[in-house]
Structure formats: C-alpha cells, structure tokens
Amino acid sequence: MRIIGVDCGAEKTGYGVIDTDGSRHQLVSAGIVRTNTAEAFEKRLNVIADGLRDVLGAFQPGVMAVEEVFHSINTKSALKLAHVRGVAFLVAAQAGLSVSEYSPLSVKMSVVGYGRAEKQQVQMMVLSLLGVSQKFESFDATDALAVAICHGTQANSLLLSGTRA
Amino acid sequence: MRIIGVDCGAEKTGYGVIDTDGSRHQLVSAGIVRTNTAEAFEKRLNVIADGLRDVLGAFQPGVMAVEEVFHSINTKSALKLAHVRGVAFLVAAQAGLSVSEYSPLSVKMSVVGYGRAEKQQVQMMVLSLLGVSQKFESFDATDALAVAICHGTQANSLLLSGTRA
Numbered sequence: 001m002r003i004i005g006v007d008c009g010a011e012k013t014g015y016g017v018i019d020t021d022g023s024r025h026q027l028v029s030a031g032i033v034r035t036n037t038a039e040a041f042e043k044r045l046n047v048i049a050d051g052l053r054d055v056l057g058a059f060q061p062g063v064m065a066v067e068e069v070f071h072s073i074n075t076k077s078a079l080k081l082a083h084v085r086g087v088a089f090l091v092a093a094q095a096g097l098s099v100s101e102y103s104p105l106s107v108k109m110s111v112v113g114y115g116r117a118e119k120q121q122v123q124m125m126v127l128s129l130l131g132v133s134q135k136f137e138s139f140d141a142t143d144a145l146a147v148a149i150c151h152g153t154q155a156n157s158l159l160l161s162g163t164r165a
Numbered sequence: 166m167r168i169i170g171v172d173c174g175a176e177k178t179g180y181g182v183i184d185t186d187g188s189r190h191q192l193v194s195a196g197i198v199r200t201n202t203a204e205a206f207e208k209r210l211n212v213i214a215d216g217l218r219d220v221l222g223a224f225q226p227g228v229m230a231v232e233e234v235f236h237s238i239n240t241k242s243a244l245k246l247a248h249v250r251g252v253a254f255l256v257a258a259q260a261g262l263s264v265s266e267y268s269p270l271s272v273k274m275s276v277v278g279y280g281r282a283e284k285q286q287v288q289m290m291v292l293s294l295l296g297v298s299q300k301f302e303s304f305d306a307t308d309a310l311a312v313a314i315c316h317g318t319q320a321n322s323l324l325l326s327g328t329r330a
Contacts, residue, residue, distance in 0.1 A: 045251055046258035069244055079234055082244045086210055086251030093211035 001155065002028065004061035004097075005148030006052065007140045008084040011035060013048050014140025017059045018130070018148045022156020025149050027130040028059055030141040045087050052091045064092040064099045065151035067107060067143070102150050107143075110150035122146050166320065167193065169226035169262075170313030171217065172305045173249040176200060178213050179305025182224045183295070183313045187321020190314050192295040193224055195306040210252045217256045229257040229264045230316035232272060232308070267315050272308075275315035287311050 001021070007014035016030040033051030035044035066088060069078050092099050105115040112125045123142040127135065129149060136142055166186070172179035181195040198216030200209035231253060234243050257264050270280040277290045288307040292300065294314060301307055 040258075040263060042254040042258040042262075042264045045255045049255055049259075075240065075243070078240070079243060079247045082247030083251030083254065086248030087255050089207040089248065090210045090214055090252050090255065093205075093207035094214075097207075098205060099207045 001063070001152065002059070002061045003063055003065055003148040003151050004055065004059070005065045005144040005146065005151065006088050007143040007147065008066060008081055008088055009140060010041070010044060010080050010084055011037060012138060012140045013051070013084060013088070014138060014142070014144035015052065015055050016141055016145030016148050017055065017061055018145060018152065020149070020152035020156075022152055025129050025152055027132055027145070029055070030136055030145055031055075032138050032140050041083070045083065048084060049087050049091050052088060053095070056091065056095045056097070062097065063151065063155075064088070064097045065147045066099060066101055067147050068101050068103050070104055100151050100155075102147055102154070106154070107147050107150045110153045111146045119143070166228070166317065167224070167226045168228055168230055168313040168316050169220065169224070170230045170309040170311065170316065171253050172308040172312065173231060173246055173253055174305060175206070175209060175245050175249055176202060177303060177305045178216070178249060178253070179303060179307070179309035180217065180220050181306055181310030181313050182220065182226055183310060183317065185314070185317035185321075187317055190294050190317055192297055192310070194220070195301060195310055196220075197303050197305050206248070210248060213249060214252050214256050217253060218260070221256065221260045221262070227262065228316065228320075229253070229262045230312045231264060231266055232312050233266045233268050235269055265316050265320075267312055267319070271319070272312050272315045275318045276311045284308070 002019050005016045013033045017028040019026045035047045108115050108117045112121050119139050126142050126145045167184050170181045178198045182193040184191045198213050200212045273280050273282045277286050284304050291307050291310045
C-alpha cells in the first residue's frame with residue numbers, strides 16, 4: 001500500500017509518501033511545498049495545490065492521510081489551516097484518492113506509542129521506523145510521514161480484524 | 166466590471182454574477198452548487214470546485230468577492246466552511262481572479278444600509294437593486310449576489326477616491 005501523508009500549513013505544507021504492509025514502512029519521498037507569504041492567499045493556495053498535484057502525479061499513492069485540525073490552536077490559525085486542508089482534500093479527490101483523518105493523539109500513539117510526544121521524538125521515531133539516517137529539512141515533512149505511518153498501521157489492524165480500511 | 170460573489174457552504178454554495186458600474190447593478194446569473202451530504206467530504210469539495218469552475222468559464226467574471234468567515238458560528242461549522250472557502254479561493258486563483266473579502270457587516274451595510282439586517286431584508290434589497298422580480302430558490306444565491314454588490318459599490322468608491330480597488 002502506498003500512502004501520502006500531508007501536514008497542511010499556509011506557509012509550508014509537508015508531504016511524505018511511504019510504501020507499507022502495515023508493520024514495515026519504506027520511505028518513497030518526502031518534502032515540503034513552500035509558499036511566499038507576500039503573495040495573495042488565493043495564489044498561495046494555488047501553489048500548494050500545484051505542489052501536491054505534482055507529488056501525486058510523480059508517486060501515485062493510493063490514499064491520503066491528514067491530521068485533524070488541532071482545536072487548541074487559536075481560531076484564526078485553525079481557520080487558515082482549514083482553507084489549506086480544503087485544497088489538499090480537493091487535490092486528493094481530483095486524483096481519485098480518498099482521505100483518512102487522524103487525531104494528533106492517534107498519530108503520536110501510532111508512531112511513538114505516547115500521545116504527548118514532542119516533535120523531536122516523533123521525528124526520531126519516524127526516521128527509525130523508515131530506516132532513514134538523515135534528518136529532513138523541516139518538521140513538516142516528518143509530521144506528514146508520521147500521519148502516513150499512522151494510516152498504514154491502522155489500516156493494517158483494521159484489515160487484520162476483518163474490517164475494510 | 167463583472168463580479169462573482171460566492172457564499173460558501175458545504176451543503177450549498179451560492180454564486181451570483183453581476184455587471185456593475187459601482188452604482189447600477191445588473192444580474193448576469195445566480196444559483197447554487199449543491200452537494201450530496203452522504204458523499205465523502207473530499208468528493209463534495211470536488212463537486213463545489215467543478216460547479217464554480219463551470220460558472221467562471223461560462224460568465225468570465227473579473228474578480229471574486231466572498232464574505233469573511235463569521236466567527237460567531239460554532240468552531241466546527243466555521244472550520245468546515247473554511248475548507249469550502251479554500252476551494253473557492255483556489256478555483257479563483259486557477260482562473261486568474263483575485264479574491265476580495267468583506268465582513269458580513271460591510272455586506273449588509275452596502276446592500277441594506279443597516280448592519281444587522283435579516284436575510285429577508287437582504288434578499289428584498291438585492292432583488293430591488295438588480296430590478297429582479299422573482300425570488301431565487303435559496304438565500305445562498307441572494308447572499309452571493311449581496312457580496313458581489315458590496316464589492317461593486319466599494320471598488321467604485323475606492324476608484325472615486327483615487328485608490329485602486
């Protein structure tokens with residue numbers, strides 16, 4: 001199963017593509033789509049859409065996984081983030097992918113086994129699970145890989161328990 | 166100047182296209198894009214994107230106007246709405262249009278002259294300003310026309326005062 005995880009953000013949207021059988025995960029590609037904060041918001045959304053579309057085209061994942069909006073961040077930031085999520089969802093649908101959402105707690109539990117893990121711990125575990133020695137430029141790429149791993153793990157346990165993911 | 170106003174909503178997204186010189190407004194087209202609530206959210210966003218893209222293609226407005234997110238609605242609804250707005254902004258950018266945002270207060274002041282006007286009053290004034298006798302099927306179309314009229318009026322007064330809209 002090939003999964004793309006997306007960590008939405010207006011400035012930087014991280015993506016991480018993995019191949020997984022649910023327990024062993026392999027890195028395919030990861031990176032960020034960066035936007036110019038001096039540009040109009042609609043143009044920045046277009047840059048994000050183009051960037052994600054290129055990644056889907058290049059690596060052909062079968063499903064997209066994203067984190068749910070984190071309600072404890074302030075409302076203005078959450079609303080901005082939701083615009084970017086709308087764009088990511090749209091790009092997925094246009095490519096025929098379904099989108100699965102996971103709470104930040106589920107993602108951390110899947111990857112670190114501890115729901116209140118720090119970004120550094122998530123990064124370390126993501127790199128370890130993927131057998132990658134080099135750190136990524138940004139936490140956004142690692143966070144995207146984390147949600148992809150979360151989907152891989154949970155989809156696998158649903159399959160094992162006889163429920164379709 | 167040809168303006169499209171968009172009233173974003175996950176179930177029904179209203180649109181209204183007008184021609185205006187800033188004081189006289191003429192209806193070009195108005196309607197709603199309806200989505201199936203039984204479908205996955207990403208598919209519904211795709212339906213909205215396709216619908217708006219068709220309207221832009223058919224009527225070729227030069228600018229898009231939308232209402233700012235109304236903070237007093239509950240957070241969950243506001244976040245859902247923001248996903249749809251992200252899609253509307255993206256469709257605008259892909260068609261080369263800029264997006265102007267107006268507070269609900271500005272829209273009501275522009276159209277009714279009273280910031281706490283009810284939906285029925287907005288509808289009546291929109292129909293009157295456009296010289297249209299027949300009510301639209303949905304308030305969403307009228308609300309979209311209202312924000313288009315608001316942009317037309319404000320862009321005109323900015324032009325008159327020597328500031329570029």
